[in-house]
Amino acid sequence: MPKLVDHEERRKIIAKATWNVIAREGLGGASVRSIAKEANLSLGAVRHYFQTQEELLEFAMQLVEEQVTERILKHLQSSLPPKEQVLNILMELITPEEKKVEMQVWLEYVSYKIRKKELQKESVHETISEILHRLKKAGLLKEEIVLEEEIVFLHALIDGLALHILMGLVPIERERIRYLLKKELDRIFVE
Amino acid sequence: MPKLVDHEERRKIIAKATWNVIAREGLGGASVRSIAKEANLSLGAVRHYFQTQEELLEFAMQLVEEQVTERILKHLQSSLPPKEQVLNILMELITPEEKKVEMQVWLEYVSYKIRKKELQKESVHETISEILHRLKKAGLLKEEIVLEEEIVFLHALIDGLALHILMGLVPIERERIRYLLKKELDRIFVE
Incomplete structure (x- = not known):
């Protein structure tokens, strides 16, 4: 019987190899060849998932997004009150431990996309x-909140924090960051 | 008489060529050769300023910082009240028009430095x-303000905004962003 390839498993192995190469050498150093070497697979096996550097980056980013989405869904399925859930999601988005490589892939992705417009x-x-939008619909946000502005504000804060933690520029503790974000949520949530 | 080279002028020409190449092709595509070609100069003339890709990036980033510092100093020398000055500086830091290339260089620089730890x-x-720190010393900030936390918060907000404007993710107008930042300053300034 021919050996069956577990495609989902292999996809993840190649994604992690791709992340490692990008994290170590940047997009400039990432090629089908270098990733095949990192994953201990043949060129052909890797080419099945992407062939050009652009496809490589899309592939790596897609797996980052799937992973992040999975973690967010877990928080949304918890039985905690909405504000706690949102706070946990925000912390999830800025926590750098498992996120370090994800953020590096994201940085390369953003740079690339800005270049290509x-x-x-x-x-x-x-x-x-x-x-x-969901919180607003559920009547959990204050009347005067301008949704469009709060999205811009909160997103800027979250990405800025994630980036600066990664850069080693944030000297305050995780619990204190959580407290600051909680204050932001207190500002927009109804009492 | 031999032709004299205006070093300051040439330095700027090479910096702009370096920025253009990085903005177009990323750090991966930037080499002494490609920059010499962009600047219409000899390899030797460019090598005078940097020889390796790392030096190239340091050089490009140094010029970005000089330019930003110069613009900030102008605001600090104005005769406006401190809060207005600070607001103008914050807007300066996120305004993308002349900043687009600077931000692209900054992104490559940050990615590179994170890789190299x-x-x-x-x-x-x-x-x-x-x-x-200056505002605090001048007694312009509220008593209860924790400086370390406000630096983290404001920096995250500014860099997040700058990045998202560059990414085309900010649908609100410049004047509205200014208003949001003013509200943040109102929060920390004494009445």
Whole structure:
């Protein structure tokens, strides 16, 4: 019997190899060849998932988004009150431990898309937008809140924090950051 | 008489060529050769300023910082009240028109430094930190303000906004962003 390939498993192995190469050498150093070497697979096996550097980056980013979405869904399925859920999601988006490589892939992706002038959607932006729209619909936000402005504000804060933690520029503790974000949510939530 | 080279002028020409190449092709596509071609200069003339890709990036970033610092100093020398000055500086830091290329260089620089684990200082962070320390010293900030936390908060907000404007994710007008930042300053300034 021929050996069966577990495609989902292999896809993840190649994604992690791709992330590692991007994290170590940047997009400039990432090629089908270098990733095949990192994953200990043949060129052909890797080419099945992407062939050009652009496809490589889309592939790597897609897996980052899937992973982040999965973690967010877990928070949304918890039985905590909405404000706690949102706070946990925001912390999830800025916590750097498992996120370090994800953020590096994201940085390369953003740089690339800005260069090519073809950035259309961004997953964290969509997540924050959707959460705030849902909260508004559920009547959980103050009347005077301008949704469009709060999305811009909260998204800027979250991405700025995530980036600066990654850069080593944030000397305050995780619990204190959580407290600051909670104050922001207190500002927009009804009592 | 031999032709004299205006070093300051040439330095700027090479910096702009370097920015253009990075903005167009990313750090991966930037080499002494490609920059010499962009600047219409000999390899030797460019090598006078940098020889390796790392030096190239440091050179490009240094010129970005000089330019930003110059613009900030102009605001500090104005005769406007402190809060207005600070607001103008914050807007300066996020305005993307002339900043687009600067931000692209900055993104490549940050990615590179994170990869090499050698980021130590960051100029916008230092600017915001210094401004808030000065305001505190001048007695212009509320008693209860925790400086360390406000630096983290304001810096995250500014860099997040700058990045998202560059990414085309900010649908609200410049004047509205100014208003949101003013509200943030109102929160920390004494009446």
